[in-house]
Amino acid sequence: MRTVHTADLTAGERAQLRVMLDAAFGERFTDTDWAHALGGLHVLFESGGRIVAHxxxxxxxxxxDGVPLRAGYLEAVAVHPGHQRLGYAAAVLDEAERIVRAGYDIGALSASERAAGLYVRRGWMLWPGTTAVLTxxxxxxxxxxDGSTYVLPIAGPPAGGVLACDYRSGDFW
Structure with missing residues (x-):
């Protein structure tokens, strides 16, 4: 396992990662989703010379509620279908959560119903208020x-209210 900034991924690694994410998410993973995953730190788990988790x-x-927070936002959390249920998701999440706790005010992510239980078991909390975007x-x-936005509290449980994210193309959350 290793952590690398987007700028330090080779063209081959970016291509391999995109193929793995397409396999894991299927047609639900769009070019906009890919763009959202870039520009930060990538936690990669490799097996047999291939990226199998990210x-x-x-x-x-x-x-x-109007208080600005620097958030470590998780994107493109996935395990290749042929490598699921082997602990790779926990491994990459351990490191991603360490990064969030060390450098941000709060962690945040948007989870599908299928994945929500994994995050809850790890201490992520469904945002207790409403969500919005600052357009x-x-x-x-x-x-x-409102039912799929989770936060990893750094300084205690979230109080609720309105949680607003910055504007971006595609899915806001």
Missing amino acids: ASVVQRSLLA PGGLVATPDE
Whole structure:
């Protein structure tokens, strides 16, 4: 296992990683999802010379009831289908969570129903309030994300209220 910044991934590693993520997520993994996973730290688990598990930690700005927070946001957490249920997800998450705890005010991610239990078992908490995005036109509620946005509290449990993320193309959360 190793951690590497996007800037230090070779072209071959980026291509191999994209192929693995496409295999893990299927057609749900879009070019925009790929772009969201870039620009931060990648935790890679390799087996047999191939990347079989991945988690990316990218910096995002969140507002918790108007209080700005530097967030370590997890993106593209995946294990290749042929390597699932072997502990690779726990391994990459251990390191990703260490990075979040060491360098950010809070961790955050958006989880599918299928993956939510993994995060809850690890101490992630469903955001107890509502979610929104800070768009160029102002704050816009994102009610579809209210049941899938999880946080890793660094300084105690979240108080709730409105959690707003910075604007980006594609899925806001």
